[in-house]
Amino acid sequence: MNPQVTIGRTEFANPVLAASGTFEFGLKFPAVANRLGGVVTKAITREPRVGNPPPRICEFPGGILNSVGLENPGLEAFCSDVVPRTRKLKCRVVVNVAGFTVEEYGELAARLDSQPVDALEVNVSCPNVREGGALFGQQPKVVEAITALVRKQTTKTIIVKLTANFVDPSETAKAAEAAGADGVTLINTLFGLALDGTGRPFLGGRNGGISGPALKPFALFCVDRVAAAVKIPVIGCGGVMNSADALDFLSAGAMMVQVGTANLVNPEAALEVWNGLRQYARQNRLSNWDRIVGRARRQD
Amino acid sequence: MKPVRCAVTEARELCAGVFSFWLQTPEIARRVKPGQFLNVKVSVGPDPLLRRPISVCDVGRNRVRLVFRKVGRGTEMLARVRTGDEVDVLGPLGKPAPELRGQDVLVCGGGIGAAPLFFLARRLKKANRLRVLIGARTRAGLLLLKEFRGLGVQVRTATDDGSAGFHGMVTELAEDQVRSRGPRAKRQNVERRLAVSREPSAIFACGPKPMLADLVRRLDPIPVWGFVEERMGCGTGICFCCALPKKGGGHVRFCEEGPVVRLNEVVL
Numbered sequence: 001m002n003p004q005v006t007i008g009r010t011e012f013a014n015p016v017l018a019a020s021g022t023f024e025f026g027l028k029f030p031a032v033a034n035r036l037g038g039v040v041t042k043a044i045t046r047e048p049r050v051g052n053p054p055p056r057i058c059e060f061p062g063g064i065l066n067s068v069g070l071e072n073p074g075l076e077a078f079c080s081d082v083v084p085r086t087r088k089l090k091c092r093v094v095v096n097v098a099g100f101t102v103e104e105y106g107e108l109a110a111r112l113d114s115q116p117v118d119a120l121e122v123n124v125s126c127p128n129v130r131e132g133g134a135l136f137g138q139q140p141k142v143v144e145a146i147t148a149l150v151r152k153q154t155t156k157t158i159i160v161k162l163t164a165n166f167v168d169p170s171e172t173a174k175a176a177e178a179a180g181a182d183g184v185t186l187i188n189t190l191f192g193l194a195l196d197g198t199g200r201p202f203l204g205g206r207n208g209g210i211s212g213p214a215l216k217p218f219a220l221f222c223v224d225r226v227a228a229a230v231k232i233p234v235i236g237c238g239g240v241m242n243s244a245d246a247l248d249f250l251s252a253g254a255m256m257v258q259v260g261t262a263n264l265v266n267p268e269a270a271l272e273v274w275n276g277l278r279q280y281a282r283q284n285r286l287s288n289w290d291r292i293v294g295r296a297r298r299q300d
Numbered sequence: 301m302k303p304v305r306c307a308v309t310e311a312r313e314l315c316a317g318v319f320s321f322w323l324q325t326p327e328i329a330r331r332v333k334p335g336q337f338l339n340v341k342v343s344v345g346p347d348p349l350l351r352r353p354i355s356v357c358d359v360g361r362n363r364v365r366l367v368f369r370k371v372g373r374g375t376e377m378l379a380r381v382r383t384g385d386e387v388d389v390l391g392p393l394g395k396p397a398p399e400l401r402g403q404d405v406l407v408c409g410g411g412i413g414a415a416p417l418f419f420l421a422r423r424l425k426k427a428n429r430l431r432v433l434i435g436a437r438t439r440a441g442l443l444l445l446k447e448f449r450g451l452g453v454q455v456r457t458a459t460d461d462g463s464a465g466f467h468g469m470v471t472e473l474a475e476d477q478v479r480s481r482g483p484r485a486k487r488q489n490v491e492r493r494l495a496v497s498r499e500p501s502a503i504f505a506c507g508p509k510p511m512l513a514d515l516v517r518r519l520d521p522i523p524v525w526g527f528v529e530e531r532m533g534c535g536t537g538i539c540f541c542c543a544l545p546k547k548g549g550g551h552v553r554f555c556e557e558g559p560v561v562r563l564n565e566v567v568l
Contacts, residue, residue, distance in 0.1 A: 024538040029301065042540070050550050057533045057541035061347045066533065068540045071551070213346045241346065264534040265341070265349060266303055266390070 001281050002288050005037065005255050007233045008157030008182025010119045012037035012092050012256065015289060016246065016274040019237055019260030020096035020121060020161070021068065023270070025082050026089055032271045037256060038092030041082075043123050045097075046104050048074030052205030058194050063212020063239070064261060065192045067205030070098055075108060079115055087116045094159065098123040102136075105146045109153035119156055122146060122181075124172075125163030125188035137163040137188075140175035147179035159235065161185040164222050170229035177230045185235040185258065186226060187219045211261040215239040220252050227253025227294060241269070243276020250277075253294040301536065303341070303390045304328070309363060311383045315440050317370045318412060319379045321387075326362040328392055334420035335397030335527070335560040338366065339535035341388040342377040351390060352378060353532050355416030355506075355559065358447070367415035367443070393535045397504065397525060397560040401427040406500040408433045408474050408515060410507025414443040416527050417506050424504075425453050431500070432456070433477065435470025435507070439463040471511055474503070475518040505563070513568040526563040528554050 003014040018026065018039040026039030033039045051071025058065050073081065078095075086093045095117050099105040109120060124137035124146055136142045143160065150158055160176040162169045164187040173184045189209025194202040201207070219238025227234045236254030239261070240246050246257040262269035286292065306325040314320050328338065339351035352374045358365040370379045381387060397420055405428045409417045414434050424430055430451075435458040436442045442464060448455045457465030458473040466473040478499055499522065505515050506527035516524050533541030537556035544552050545567040552561055 022534075022539060024540075028536060028538050051540065051543060053545065054543050054551075055531045055541075056543055057350075057531055057539070059348050059350055062349075063346075064349060064533070066539070066541060068543075071540050071543070212349055261349070264539050265351060267301055267534070267536050267538065268303075 001278075001286055003278065003281065005233075005289065007159065007235075007255065008119065009155075010092055010157040014274055014278070015250065015256040016270055016277065017094065017235065017256055017258045018263060018270045019258035020123065021066075022260040022263045025086055026091070026093065027082075027085055029267050030089060032268055034090040036091050036270050036274060038094050038118065039089070040094040040096050040121050040258065041086070042072050043070050043096045043098040044072050044075055044078045044108065045070055046075050046099065046107055048072065048077060052203075054204050055202065056204060058202050058208070060194065060214075062214030063210055064264075065194050065203060065208030065210055066189070067203040067208040069205050075111055079111065083115050083117060092118040094119045094121050096121040096123050096161065099146070102142065102146055102149060106149040106153050109150040113154040113156060117156070119159060119182075120150065120154065121159045121161050121185060122150055123161050123188070125161055125165070135163055135165065137172060138165065138167040140171045143172045144175040144179045147176045147181050151180035157182045159183040159185055161188055162226075163188050164218065165191050169222050170226045173226045173230045173234075177232050181232060183233040183235060183255075184226065184230065185237055187215070187222050187238045190215065190218070211238070213239045213241055216245060216248075220248055223249055223254050224252040224296060228297060240273060243273045243280065246273045246277055247280060247292065250289060250292045251294070251296045253297065255289070255293055301390060303388050305386045305388050308381055308383055308385050308387060311381055311385075313379075314367065314443060318367065318443065319370065320357070320365060320367045321381065322360070322363045322365050323387065323389065324363050325389070328389070329359050329362050329364050332356050332359055332364060332392040333396035334423050335416070336392040336394045337416075337535070337559060338364070338389045338391035339393055339532075340366070340378060342374045348374050348377075350374075350533065351535060353393070353535050353555070353559075355527060356392065356419055357415040357444070358419050358422070367412070369412040390535065394555060394559050395557060400424060400502060403428045403502055404500040405429065406431050406433065406474065406477065406503045408435075408470055408503060408505040408507075409443075410435045410470050410511040411437070411441060412443065413505070413507030413511070413527065414448075415506075417504060418444050418447055420504055421448065421451060421453070425451050430454075431477065433458065433470050433473055435459065435473065437461065469511070469514070470507070471514040471518055474515060478519055478522070504560075509568050512563055516563045516568070520564070524563045525560050527559050528561055528563075528566075529559070530554060
């Protein structure tokens with residue numbers, strides 16, 4: 001069995017990644033990170049951000065809402081303080097980047113191009129990133145412009161993380177593909193609002209992003225739809241709690257999966273997902289993932 | 301760090317809505333330090349999804365004790381656990397409380413806040429001069445009094461309704477104990493007050509946020525270390541959800557830099 005997956009110029013040892021914002025920089029649990037295909041870092045912005053006031057998290061039956069607000073040390077501190085430590089990880093390190101203008105994405109890509117990191121995940125889908133009242137990721141033209149600018153600034157593998165909030169992600173995926181993206185991740189959290197029982201928003205950042213098991217059917221639908229629309233690899237994300245969920249995402253057309261919210265419950269969740277997939281592959285005598293990826297559509 | 305399943309050896313209700321467990325877990329019992337907590341899964345399935353952080357109240361041979369109050373759906377589910385059941389826990393988590401030697405330490409707990417202070421007090425009294433203040437709304441809510449008194453240190457109580465000890469808030473009692481000019485001090489027995497009035501070099505406190513804020517205000521500038529409670533995501537420092545604003549900007553992640561933090565440095 002060859003469990004490797006290649007996206008762009010990056011070869012991943014296996015198809016399981018820890019999702020952005022749910023595994024810090026992979027440094028808290030290096031023994032877990034080292035056995036994954038890779039870790040996607042917390043989103044990095046050009047300037048440091050303190051993030052939203054608490055509370056930043058709450059639950060509902062089926063998952064959680066979070067509103068961390070992109071707290072991060074900023075690009076320079078990331079390069080000087082974090083990268084020297086992430087380069088010691090034995091897995092691939094994918095840096096999630098978020099800009100507040102189209103140009104900022106270019107600056108982030110240019111600076112990270114010379115850094116010892118493996119790939120960039122271009123975050124056009126964080127609920128806190130707004131331009132003209134709409135998310136970047138809701139407009140195929142803006143997704144295309146950002147992707148093209150990032151492509152110009154780096155030779156590294158580019159993965160665009162798409163949103164499914166008020167947009168058909170197959171349209172934005174096609175835009176990313178046309179502009180030179182090597183892959184797309186979907187879906188990011190969905191918009192959500194929690195009230196505190198007296199009518200006030202519960203979260204300090206007011207709105208939040210929904211994640212967890214409740215997201216899975218919709219995320220699977222999006223992956224299936226987008227995988228049929230583009231030729232570049234799709235990375236599935238949204239409610240992967242165990243290896244059976246991961247297998248569903250591969251079957252729907254994803255070449256890789258990201259484990260997110262499950263890491264909050266069990267820091268070894270992503271590793272358990274990979275162990276489960278590996279066991280499945282062994283039991284079914286798979287030589288690679290080709291028989292699994294996209295089989296939902298082949299079996300229609 | 302792997303979650304572990306451990307057997308509950310002694311589950312009981314200490315007073316209305318407050319529960320106590322002993323968990324059989326040699327590994328955690330050996331490693332845990334005062335100030336640290338366990339993150340407890342309250343359900344088998346995904347609802348509720350997140351674990352509930354509970355500070356360790358005491359440690360015995362191969363076992364640790366958790367004492368918690370039923371406040372919502374999660375802790376209500378946990379309260380249904382019986383002796384012989386198993387629970388899934390992750391830990392020990394959080395930064396241990398600072399270790400002190402040769403100091404005058406005041407320990408001040410309000411309500412369920414007395415629980416994590418017991419483990420701390422037990423360790424602190426070995427190398428420090430210790431005074432303990434326990435407050436609650438009523439006499440029935442004064443937690444772990446027998447255990448605290450068993451430490452052989454001075455223990456004073458305060459109740460909001462005056463049903464036991466000092467009639468008033470535990471923060472008022474703390475101020476009386478520390479300074480002779482507290483508002484209630486005049487009404488206290490002067491000789492007794494003089495006997496105990498000395499300024500501690502450190503204070504450890506645990507209780508509701510308004511209590512902690514009040515304590516800091518009353519006892520400023522004495523450093524107050526507080527066990528803070530806020531909604532947590534992971535408990536392991538990876539999700540950045542348990543942010544507590546710092547004075548002068550930024551946040552502390554109190555699952556990582558706490559849960560025991562210098563209260564003088566944060567916004568409560």
